[in-house]
Amino acid sequence: xxxxxxxxxxxxSLLLTVFIWxxxxxxxxxxGTLVIALDTLGGQTMDPILEGRAPHAHYQxxxxxxxxxxxxxxxxxxxxxxxxxxxxxxxxxxxxxxxxGLKWHNGDSLTAHDVKxxxxxxxxxxxxxxxxxxxxxxxxxxxxxxxxxxxxxTNGVQxxxxxxxxxxxxxxxxxMPKKYIEKVGVKExxxxxxxxxxxxxxxxxxxxxxxxxxxxxxxxxxxxxFKKLVILLVPEESTxxxxxxxxxxxxxxISPESLQEVEVAKLKVVSxxxxxxxxxxxxxxxxSEFAKSPIADKRVREALSLAIDRxxxxxxxxxxxxxxxMPFATFGYSSDIDTARWQAWGxxxxxxxxxxxxxxxSEAGYPNGFDLxxxxxxxPGTPYMTQIGVAVxxxxxxxxxxxxxxxxxxxxxxxxxxxxxxxxxxxxSMFRTAGRPVAAARYYGxxxxxxxxxxxxxxxxxxxxxxxxxxxxxxxxxEQDDAKRAQKTDKMLEMVxxxxxxxxxxxGKGYWAVNPKKVGHFKPIxxxxxxxxxxxxxxxxxxxxWP
Amino acid sequence: xxxxxxxRLLQGVFLVLIVTTIVFxxxxxxxxxxxxxxxxxxSEEDRQxxxxxxxxxxxVHTQFFIFMGxxxxxxxxxxxxxxxxxxxxFFSRLPNTMKIVxxxxxxxxVLAIPLGILSALRRGSVTDRFSGAIAVLGIATPNFxxxxxxxxxxxxxxxxxxxxxxxxxxxxxxxxxxLGTFLVAGFMRLIRSSMxxxxxxxxxxxxxxxxxxxFKVIWKHxxxxxLIPVLSLWGVFMGGLVTGAIVTETVFAWPGVGRLTxxxxxxxxxxxxxxxxxxxxxLILFINLLVDILxxxxxxxxxxx
Numbered sequence: 007x008x009x010x011x012x013x014x015x016x017x018x019s020l021l022l023t024v025f026i027w028x029x030x031x032x033x034x035x036x037x038g039t040l041v042i043a044l045d046t047l048g049g050q051t052m053d054p055i056l057e058g059r060a061p062h063a064h065y066q067x068x069x070x071x072x073x074x075x076x077x078x079x080x081x082x083x084x085x086x087x088x089x090x091x092x093x094x095x096x097x098x099x100x101x102x103x104x105x106x107g108l109k110w111h112n113g114d115s116l117t118a119h120d121v122k123x124x125x126x127x128x129x130x131x132x133x134x135x136x137x138x139x140x141x142x143x144x145x146x147x148x149x150x151x152x153x154x155x156x157x158x159x160t161n162g163v164q165x166x167x168x169x170x171x172x173x174x175x176x177x178x179x180x181x182m183p184k185k186y187i188e189k190v191g192v193k194e195x196x197x198x199x200x201x202x203x204x205x206x207x208x209x210x211x212x213x214x215x216x217x218x219x220x221x222x223x224x225x226x227x228x229x230x231x232f233k234k235l236v237i238l239l240v241p242e243e244s245t246x247x248x249x250x251x252x253x254x255x256x257x258x259x260i261s262p263e264s265l266q267e268v269e270v271a272k273l274k275v276v277s278x279x280x281x282x283x284x285x286x287x288x289x290x291x292x293x294s295e296f297a298k299s300p301i302a303d304k305r306v307r308e309a310l311s312l313a314i315d316r317x318x319x320x321x322x323x324x325x326x327x328x329x330x331x332m333p334f335a336t337f338g339y340s341s342d343i344d345t346a347r348w349q350a351w352g353x354x355x356x357x358x359x360x361x362x363x364x365x366x367x368s369e370a371g372y373p374n375g376f377d378l379x380x381x382x383x384x385x386p387g388t389p390y391m392t393q394i395g396v397a398v399x400x401x402x403x404x405x406x407x408x409x410x411x412x413x414x415x416x417x418x419x420x421x422x423x424x425x426x427x428x429x430x431x432x433x434x435s436m437f438r439t440a441g442r443p444v445a446a447a448r449y450y451g452x453x454x455x456x457x458x459x460x461x462x463x464x465x466x467x468x469x470x471x472x473x474x475x476x477x478x479x480x481x482x483x484x485e486q487d488d489a490k491r492a493q494k495t496d497k498m499l500e501m502v503x504x505x506x507x508x509x510x511x512x513x514g515k516g517y518w519a520v521n522p523k524k525v526g527h528f529k530p531i532x533x534x535x536x537x538x539x540x541x542x543x544x545x546x547x548x549x550x551x552w553p
Numbered sequence: 554x555x556x557x558x559x560x561r562l563l564q565g566v567f568l569v570l571i572v573t574t575i576v577f578x579x580x581x582x583x584x585x586x587x588x589x590x591x592x593x594x595x596s597e598e599d600r601q602x603x604x605x606x607x608x609x610x611x612x613v614h615t616q617f618f619i620f621m622g623x624x625x626x627x628x629x630x631x632x633x634x635x636x637x638x639x640x641x642x643f644f645s646r647l648p649n650t651m652k653i654v655x656x657x658x659x660x661x662x663v664l665a666i667p668l669g670i671l672s673a674l675r676r677g678s679v680t681d682r683f684s685g686a687i688a689v690l691g692i693a694t695p696n697f698x699x700x701x702x703x704x705x706x707x708x709x710x711x712x713x714x715x716x717x718x719x720x721x722x723x724x725x726x727x728x729x730x731x732l733g734t735f736l737v738a739g740f741m742r743l744i745r746s747s748m749x750x751x752x753x754x755x756x757x758x759x760x761x762x763x764x765x766x767x768f769k770v771i772w773k774h775x776x777x778x779x780l781i782p783v784l785s786l787w788g789v790f791m792g793g794l795v796t797g798a799i800v801t802e803t804v805f806a807w808p809g810v811g812r813l814t815x816x817x818x819x820x821x822x823x824x825x826x827x828x829x830x831x832x833x834x835x836l837i838l839f840i841n842l843l844v845d846i847l848x849x850x851x852x853x854x855x856x857x858x
Contacts (some may be wrong), residue, residue: 049634056636058590131606134636136592139602212635212645213808213816214719240806242715244701248716251709385593417584417821424588424600438593451594458594 021279021465036220040232040525040544042537043240043255046386050212050239052199053192054124054180055133055287060387060440062177065237067538068205068218069111073102073121073179074172076539081280081339081532082443087116087181087202097163097486102171104154105226111200111207118156123184125158137176143170145206163484165491166444169341174534175442204230204542214239220542228542231478231549235541237496247271247519256524257537260517262390265325268355268519273551277327278516279529280337281441284394286380287452288509289423290431291474292463299432307506309366310434313405314398315358320512323393327517331356331510333503335439335448339533342488342495343445355503356510364407375406381435382411387535388438394511395436423459437508441533446483449498452508454479461507475501526550557843567840572834573624576827578615583849585609586821587632609823620827629831631825634816639828643810647832649719650802650809654794657729658787661736668737669744669779670771673752680712685740691738700731700804717806728805732798736790743786747779781852788844792837 017066048061054070055458075086088102108116117338129134129142144167146159160167181202187195199207204225205218215238220230238255240246245256251271260268268275291301301304315478320328330353336343367373380402382395392413414422437459439448451457453475463472478498485491502508516535526545529535578592587603595603604610611619620630629639672684707727708716714723751757752775760770810829817826 049636051636053636134590134603134606136590136595137599138606139599142602211808212642213649213812214806238718238806239808241812242701242717242806245704245717245804245806248704248709250579252712252716254716254718417589417819420588420593421584424585424597440592448594451596456596456598458596458600529621 014068014382019475036222036230036233038232039236040541041236041238041255041257042541043238043246043249043258045241045243045246047216047237047239049134050210050216050543051196052207052210052216053175053196054182055128055130055138056196057177058134058136061533062180063173063536063538065538066177066180067173067203067536068235069199069201069203069207070180070182071108071116071202072171072173072177073181074126074168074174075227076172076174076531076534077339078529078531079536081174081337081441082341083169083174086172086179087121088171091168093165093486097165099157099159099168100164101151102154102168104156106154108202108226110186110202111221112183112186113511114183114185115153116181116183116202117153118150119153120181120184121156123187124148124180124182125178126380127182127187128178128180128209131450134482135178136178137170137178139478141170141178143367163486165483166485167444169444169447173539174326175444175447204228205235208234225542227539228467230542231544231546232541238408250519250521252296252522253524256521258519260519261388262323262327262517263323264519265327265517267337272521274520275327275530276518276520276530278518278535279329279512279532280339281516281533281535282388282513282514283331283335283337283439283441284388284391284511285334285437285439285508286398286434286511287437287459287461289433289435289459289461290427291461291507292469293431293467296432299370300370301378301432301434303370304504304506305366306369306372306376307509309363309370311356311509312359312363312366313407314356314401314511316356316512317358317502319394319397323390323397324512324514329513329515331513333499334452334510335442336499337441337443337446337513337533338343339443340445341443342492343499344492344496347496348499351503352510360405367405367407373406375408377408377410378402379433380409380411381414381419381430383414383416383436385416385438388514390514391436391438398436398511422458431512441535443533445495446479446498449502450479450483453502462505471501471505520552522552523547554846558846560593561838561845565835565842568838569831569834570835570837573621573827573831574617576830577620577823578613580655580821580823580826581613583818584821586823589820590633609648624831627765629828632817632822632825632828634820634822634825639824640832641811642825643828643832646808646810646813649807650795650798650811651726652719652730653732653801653807653809656725656730657736657794658791660729661740661790662735664733665737665740666744666776669741670748670776672741672745673748674771681745684745688738688742689735694734696735697800697804699734700727700801703730704726704804704849710832717804719807728801728807731804732794732801736794739786739790740783743783744779747782748775751775751778777851781848784844784847784851790839792833795836795840796833 014365044064046061047059047065048059051057054066071087073086073088075084077084087104089105091100091102093100107138110116125148128138144160144164146161149157151157169175183200186200194515204221204227208217208219210216215236218235220233243260243264247264249255250258250273289302296302330352332348338345380399382392384391452459453462455463455465455472455476462475463469482494485494527550528544530540587600587607591599591603632639632642635642668684672681675681704716707714714726760774799815802809802812814829817829
């Protein structure tokens with residue numbers, strides 16, 4: 007005689023309990039529409055190779071996964087479609103190991119062939135992806151090892167290559183479906199894109215909105231709680247805030263000017279930490295014709311920094327929603343740096359000390375100040391830079407520097423620092439550095455003789471400091487040993503910090519107005535202003551209350 | 554009349570060519586779209602490659618001849634930002650603008666004509682002064698501010714109307730008021746002064762002596778003549794509304810031609826900017842031609858040869 011009865015009864019009870027208490031994920035769990043109002047939708051194209059700038063991380067990210075993902079807690083990079091990656095012993099290639107069982111929205115499996123196809127497509131001459139040309143230079147060939155392993159051979163050692171495959175940095179790592187595009191053609195793909203992200207594309211109305219629908223199965227980035235997602239283009243900030251107040255939108259991008267209105271209206275403010283750093287920098291100061299100019303003197307450049315009351319800018323220009331900066335282009339999540347050391351450096355070196363500033367000016371031979379040309383500009387997405395620039399100029403005026411401030415629209419300003427920088431050399435200007443985890447790439451752009459700004463020297467006129475920097479940078483980006491790379495990164499930071507050539511003013515945040523009745527409490531990804539990788543983790547209003 | 558129309562059309566072609574040339578060269582002085590695509594610290598090497606990708610690497614005069622050659626065949630180039638034919642992008646936005654412009658014009662005229670007549674008939678009265686004050690306010694109020702004010706009052710505080718975007722009937726109310734306020738003021742002042750002049754004229758006195766009813770004198774004889782200058786202003790406003798409703802379209806997130814023009818300028822999307830301005834120029838030429846034809850209808854003394 008067997009005693010199955012009590013066993014099956016127990017099993018039945020257990021299963022019943024599980025079904026009652028642990029609801030299985032189903033389409034029915036997802037409800038409502040999450041409406042987001044944005045200031046820009048960039049090129050509003052659903053082909054990843056046609057969007058060059060940051061809005062891709064708002065509106066393409068819901069549909070497309072990237073090869074490398076985020077560290078959601080700290081910021082910076084983390085696992086993506088590739089769950090891990092490793093550098094070959096000779097440093098000449100990276101191998102990426104993909105998650106198994108991933109599917110495109112049309113049901114096809116996502117494989118290493120798609121990764122190869124996507125990167126090669128991003129590298130074509132047709133691509134507008136902002137780092138497409140860098141990718142063309144850096145990648146030698148791509149080989150599929152098996153369905154879940156892909157090896158990327160680089161030209162020389164590229165220790166930071168995986169970072170460039172993450173939306174934490176750029177968009178080049180976004181993956182596209184090989185079979186689907188080859189079957190339907192590029193034109194059809196652009197009309198009806200298929201991705202592998204947690205949201206499926208539904209419709210795009212140019213200049214107005216993009217609509218998405220949540221996938222109804224568990225997704226490695228998180229199964230969306232909302233059934234639908236609509237991203238609206240609402241260029242005027244007052245209108246965006248009004249829409250959040252009326253509930254027409256759940257979330258809207260805002261600037262610091264709107265923070266008070268948002269708080270008065272009892273909405274919530276979500277501040278994304280460390281999305282940018284506002285800086286000022288000296289153009290062409292290395293040139294021989296400026297050898298006797300005040301800005302060629304390091305003491306003067308340091309004095310100008312000491313004259314700035316950063317806390318006052320944080321409190322009054324940024325309404326308290328900004329942080330004390332670390333060295334140029336570094337943040338709490340930056341890789342390869344000693345964060346504690348550099349935070350301490352920032353507190354001390356970037357202090358407000360007008361007495362010492364005046365003393366340094368006297369020592370440099372300018373006790374009564376001097377004339378300083380200052381180009382003020384604001385980069386797209388950070389309009390408050392202009393007000394910061396005006397505040398900085400006022401602080402400099404206070405120590406006797408006669409600032410001649412000139413305001414530039416961003417597109418017009420960009421023309422000035424191209425080519426020989428003739429019109430900008432000898433000037434100081436506002437600038438910005440975006441929140442990115444790898445400082446070395448930004449330092450190349452700022453200080454390398456072949457970089458866009460080349461503040462230490464150019465290809466044709468590279469003084470000693472410029473040569474030292476070029477050599478250090480070259481050795482840093484090829485350094486495979488983590489400890490040695492950290493040392494070299496510290497050295498690079500020291501070199502730039504000690505030059506006072508590009509000086510941080512404040513560390514800015516990304517600002518959002520949120521209607522708590524329309525969406526539950528959520529956390530952004532440090533450093534990534536855009537929410538394209540956060541939408542799926544946003545709870546319904548009743549699911550998680552706001553503190 | 555037919556000869557006149559053909560002549561005006563030929564002049565129009567010439568004007569469009571001049572406008573195209575000016576826009577082509579002036580646009581390029583203000584920046585390069587490659588800079589708007591690339592990160593702010595991109596190297597010169599990356600920039601050159603992007604310029605090639607965008608097809609902007611040849612000498613400007615060569616680019617101009619290529620553009621003109623294609624334009625004469627109806628191809629205005631590919632929008633740099635949207636990677637779609639620029640003309641296609643323009644025509645996808647034009648219907649949105651054309652939904653709001655006639656509505657605004659109708660509201661403006663329906664309000665301005667009676668108010669203008671009333672002010673003229675009761676010159677110096679409280680009604681006249683009140684209308685005058687409204688006109689000054691309408692002209693002086695920046696529609697950017699007015700739009701935000703209306704949103705705050707009717708959407709945020711009262712909750713009666715949607716804040717922005719295209720949609721059903723209620724979505725038209727606030728943008729129409731915002732755009733129309735300036736128009737009402739302009740039309741009203743013009744109708745008033747025009748009516749005052751006509752009310753003083755000999756033929757009106759004659760009409761009254763002949764015993765015509767005051768209603769007939771005002772609405773049939775005076776108004777028809779008073780509308781002639783209004784027609785000119787209508788043409789100017791109409792062109793301005795189609796191409797220049799940038800502020801209202803921005804405040805109300807209305808995806809029309811005005812906002813498209815602004816975006817093309819900011820992004821240095823030359824092909825799109827050229828296409829928009831060429832299309833706008835053609836549209837304005839047609840509106841002006843229409844005004845001239847309407848002149849002949851309203852005022853039989855005007856004959857084109």
